[in-house]
Structures are given as structure tokens and as C-alpha cells.
Amino acid sequence: MREADIYPNVITYNSLIAGASNRSLFSRCFDLFDEMTMLGIPPDVWSYNTLMHCFFKLKEPEEAKRVLREKIMPKLSPCSTTFNTMFNGLCKNGYTSDALKLFRSLKQNGFIPQLITYNILIDGLCKSGRLRAARRVLKELEESNLEPNASTYTTVMKYCFRAGKFEEGIEVFYEMKNKGYTYDAFSYCTVSSAFAKTGRLEEAHKCYELMIEKGIELDIVCYNILVNMYCIQGRWEEVYNLLNEIEQAGLKCDEYTHTTLIDGLCRAGNVDGALKHLRYMDTLGFDSNLVAYNCMVDRLCKAGYINKALRIFDTMDIRDSITYTSLVHNLCEERRFLKASQVLLVCLKQGMKVFRPTQRVVVKGLHSSGLYSEARKLQSKIRLAKILRS
Structure with missing residues (x-):
């Protein structure tokens, strides 16, 4: 550029800084930023957006907040990306209360959130265990002119289920379904698994019927949950029919499929069958059968075969x-x-x-x-x- 008498401008430097940031070359980002200011090129809001992102990645949220407070707010017009960068960075650094407080303050001053803004806050609140606050933000989203997407609802459902709040998670699913929002295979799988874990197998099966009605193709995760449900019910003929169906669909059983079978056989009292399947699993070339071995050891103990469990434990290469x-x-x-x-x-x-x-x-x-x-x-x-x- 210099040889051609073309001089870099703020867009040139913003592209370089963004590229360095994407490759986590944060010291290079700061060098480029300093070089730009030394050349008399004033940074714009996108320059500072990237700078804030770098500080958050370096676990320096106070520096990022200082950039917003001292550089952007007094001199420039912040855009939605500015605030979304701030919300995302605060949440990922464990400052969800600060993110929520800033969100409330900005809304009072005329800030209009986007769907991505709500999704960032909901995800951050869920990850920090603040499910009630996440539900409140979800309610605000539903009352706005925006439409929640599958990701919004699935995030709340997933963390409700992780926290053991199955009924609350299922309630979110029905809320999503009744309002006609778009939902995907992952949403169905998540809620079907929750139904299965709470013993509501009929409702779990209905979820799969709905999936098929909607033309959603089952993947191996969906099949694994179905295999688990049938194992719990002792419907072994249907379990093996499912295994054939998996093969016919061009899918491959993974370690969780086999672990589910081993667990089901143990629950049914067929310890020899479970041991035989564990030995068969060793021939399949998975990177690790640790989950299956852990399941086998635990189930043998619970079935009263603790000496057998100890023998398997002694043969385990990885624990x-x-x-x-x-x-x-x-x-x-x-x-x-x-x-x-x-x-x-x-x-x-x-x-x-x-x-x-x-x-x-x-x-x-x-x-x-x-x-x-x-x-x-x-x-x-x-x-x-x-x-x-x-």
C-alpha cells in the first residue's frame, strides 16, 4: 500500500486488529491500535468494540468497562454490537449481575435490544445458575416485538434439566410448543430425555412421534434416548429393532448406545449379557470405553456382584x-x-x-x-x- 502511495485508514487498521483478535494475537491487537493512534488515525466505535473484546478475552473486564465508559460513551455513538460485546464479555467473565444492571439501565435510556442481546443474557444467567432471572428475561423477550428462537428456549430448558428442575424445563418446552415457536431436533431430544428421567415414558415417546410428524430426521443422539427408554421399560425386542433401524439409516452406534445397552442389561438382571456386550464393545475400536466400564462397575456393585466389579476394575487401563x-x-x-x-x-x-x-x-x-x-x-x-x- 505504501509503495503505491495508498495510505491506511481506520478501516484498514480495524480489519488488521479484528484479524489478530480472531487468532487470539492480543498483544498484536494492542500494537496495531497504538500504531493507528500514533499515525493520527482516530479509532472509531468498531476499533473500540474489538479492543473491549480483547480485554474480555484476557480476563480484564474492568479495562473493557473503562473503554466503554471513557472512550465510547462520551465521544462516539455506540452501536448494538458495542453493547452485545459488553453483555457477552461480562457474562463470560462471571459478571452476570453487572450485565443485567447495564441492560436495565440502557433500556431505561432508550436502548432497543436485539434477539441476540436477549439470548446472550439468558445464556449467561443460565450458566451462572440464575434460572429465575433467566426466566424473567425470557418473559420480557416474549412480551417484546421480537420472537424467541429454538436456541433461546433450548438454552433455558437445558439448564433447568441440568439443575434437576425437570418440571420447570418441561413447562418451558410446552410454552415454546403452544406458542408455535420453531423448535428443532435438539429441543425434542432434550425434553424427551427429561421425560424419560422422570419416568414419564409415554410423554417421552410422544415427543418422538411429533418429531417424525414434523419430518425431523433422527440422529444418533435421538436414537440413544429411545434406546434408553426402551431399556428402562424392558422392551428388548424394540431395542434390537432400533439397533437395526440405526444401521439402516446409515448411522453408527456410538459408545453411549452400547453403554445404555450395558446399563439396561444390568438393570434387567442379565449381568452375563452385559459382560458379554462389554467385551464386544472392546473390539469396536472406540477411543475410550471408560463410561461403559464405569457403568458396569457401578451396576455390578448394586446387583450384589461386588467381587466381579473389583475384577473388572483391576482390568481397567483408564480410570x-x-x-x-x-x-x-x-x-x-x-x-x-x-x-x-x-x-x-x-x-x-x-x-x-x-x-x-x-x-x-x-x-x-x-x-x-x-x-x-x-x-x-x-x-x-x-x-x-x-x-x-x-
Whole structure:
């Protein structure tokens, strides 16, 4: 450009800064910004929008707020992207209260939010566990001239279900459905899974009938939920029909399909069938069958086959904190506190965590069994592990 006597302007630098930001080259962004101002090119609102985004990415929300307060508001005309960048950055940095307060203040001063603004706030509030506040913002959205989309409702549903508020999540689904809003396969899958988890299998099945009526193609996630429902009901012929249907649809069963089958077989008391399927799963070449093994260990323990569970545990190449917590908990249920403490010690040695209530049960169980020396040794190891993690 310089060789051709073409001089860069604010658009040139904004493009360079945005490109550097997209590649997380934040120090380069600041260098370009400084270079632009040194050349006498005044930054515009888009320059500062990107600068705020960089500060949020660097976990410096106070600096981003300072840019809005001192650079944009007094001298420039902020656009919707300015405020959406601020809301998104505040929420992702854990400042949802500040984002909501700013939103209220701006609305009082004539700011007209877009759908993306509401979705950013709803997502941020849900992620921070503030479901009631998220529902209030959703209600405001419904009362505005804007129309919530599938993403809006699905976000609220998903976090209601994660928080164990199944009825509230299902209520959001019906609200979405009754108002005629667009919903997708993920929405149906989310609510069907919630119905299944609360034992409302007939309603879960109706969701799938609705999906088929709407012409929505089932993917492997949908099929996995159906497989799980049929396993819970013990409808094994339909389970295997579904597996054939998956194959005919050109899909491939994933590790969760097989894990669901293993769990269902264990629940039905067919432990040998579950073990056989676990061995078959090992031949399929998945990156990890950890979820299936964890499920098998837990189900064997609960079915009273704790020694079989221990043998499978010993063969596992990969274990996580869930593996250890489940086994330790089940050993305590059988009052095998010494074995539980040995498993817990191995877990601590490998730098993994077992939930504190489970740790306390083991220590208390050792005391009640008169194994005071083992209890003291375990308590010492727990304290040491805690210090090393801090």
C-alpha cells in the first residue's frame, strides 16, 4: 500500500486488529491500535468494540468497562454490537449481575435490544445458575416485538434439566410448543430425555412421534434416548429393532448406545449379557470405553456382584474420579471399609478426587470397625492430597 502511495485508514487498521483478535494475537491487537493512534488515525466505535473484546478475552473486564465508559460513551455513538460485546464479555467473565444492571439501565435510556442481546443474557444467567432471572428475561423477550428462537428456549430448558428442575424445563418446552415457536431436533431430544428421567415414558415417546410428524430426521443422539427408554421399560425386542433401524439409516452406534445397552442389561438382571456386550464393545475400536466400564462397575456393585466389579476394575487401563468414587461408595455400602480405604488411597496417589462425603464415610467406617491406625493413615493422606492440590 505504501509503495503505491495508498495510505491506511481506520478501516484498514480495524480489519488488521479484528484479524489478530480472531487468532487470539492480543498483544498484536494492542500494537496495531497504538500504531493507528500514533499515525493520527482516530479509532472509531468498531476499533473500540474489538479492543473491549480483547480485554474480555484476557480476563480484564474492568479495562473493557473503562473503554466503554471513557472512550465510547462520551465521544462516539455506540452501536448494538458495542453493547452485545459488553453483555457477552461480562457474562463470560462471571459478571452476570453487572450485565443485567447495564441492560436495565440502557433500556431505561432508550436502548432497543436485539434477539441476540436477549439470548446472550439468558445464556449467561443460565450458566451462572440464575434460572429465575433467566426466566424473567425470557418473559420480557416474549412480551417484546421480537420472537424467541429454538436456541433461546433450548438454552433455558437445558439448564433447568441440568439443575434437576425437570418440571420447570418441561413447562418451558410446552410454552415454546403452544406458542408455535420453531423448535428443532435438539429441543425434542432434550425434553424427551427429561421425560424419560422422570419416568414419564409415554410423554417421552410422544415427543418422538411429533418429531417424525414434523419430518425431523433422527440422529444418533435421538436414537440413544429411545434406546434408553426402551431399556428402562424392558422392551428388548424394540431395542434390537432400533439397533437395526440405526444401521439402516446409515448411522453408527456410538459408545453411549452400547453403554445404555450395558446399563439396561444390568438393570434387567442379565449381568452375563452385559459382560458379554462389554467385551464386544472392546473390539469396536472406540477411543475410550471408560463410561461403559464405569457403568458396569457401578451396576455390578448394586446387583450384589461386588467381587466381579473389583475384577473388572483391576482390568481397567483408564480410570477417573467417577470410577473410584462409585467403587468406594459401593464398598462402604457393603461395609468393606478396609478395601474401600485401599482403593481410596490408590485414587489419592494418582492425584484424583473422591467426593468428600464418601471420604468421610470411609474414615468413619474404619473407626467403627476398630481400624484406628488405618483411619489415621487415610486422614493423613487426604490432608496431604488436599495440600498438594491447593
